[in-house]
Structures are given as structure tokens and as C-alpha cells.
Amino acid sequence: MRVRRVAKGISEFLLETVGEAVAEAILTLLACALLVGLALIVYLSWAFSPRLTMAGAGLLSLFLAHGAWKIFRDPAKGRGRRGLAAATTAGFTLTAATAVFLLFYGTGCGCM
Numbered sequence: 001m002r003v004r005r006v007a008k009g010i011s012e013f014l015l016e017t018v019g020e021a022v023a024e025a026i027l028t029l030l031a032c033a034l035l036v037g038l039a040l041i042v043y044l045s046w047a048f049s050p051r052l053t054m055a056g057a058g059l060l061s062l063f064l065a066h067g068a069w070k071i072f073r074d075p076a077k078g079r080g081r082r083g084l085a086a087a088t089t090a091g092f093t094l095t096a097a098t099a100v101f102l103l104f105y106g107t108g109c110g111c112m
Helices: 002-048 050-072 084-108
Strands: none
Touching: 002 050, 002 084, 050 084
16 A cells, blocks of 8 residues: 555656656747747848837837836726726736746747
């Protein structure tokens, strides 16, 4: 009985360890693909038109700054976020989550 329990514990440990290693490899691969995709977008947009690229970066910065301002500002009583405020808040949240993901998993990417 005791041998079975020990064998079951060892097999669960090995399965969990291999699962974590596979998940780590998949997340690192996704981070590398995301970094390559972002670099390709910047390169292609700059090759098309540097002025439009800078204008787009400025508009994106304003969009994200508005979202950050709405998140960290004290909300008015009885009013939820609607329209533009909801869109900018969601955009900022998605961008911040992506940045944290790339910070943790993109640093191990040896492709750049």
C-alpha cells in the first residue's frame, strides 16, 4: 500500500513538473511571436510612412493616457464608464497586461 502511494506521489510530481515546463515553453514562444509581430508592424508602418507612424503613435499614446487617467481617477458617484471612457480603459488595461506578460516572458526570448 505504501509503495503505491509513494509511486502515485512521484508520478503526480513528475507530471506537474513536465506540465509546468511545457507551459513555460509555450508562453515564451508566444511572447517571442508577439515581440516579432510588434517589431514587424513598426518596421512596415515606418517603411510605408514615417509621418503617419509618428501620428499613429501619438494618437495611441493619447488613447492610452486617457484610459490610464480614467482608471486612476476617483470615479464620480453613481456614474459608470460609458463610450469613449470604457474603450480607453479597456485599451489601457489590455496594453498594461500585455506589457507585464512581455516583461515576464519576453525577457527569455533569444530571437532578438
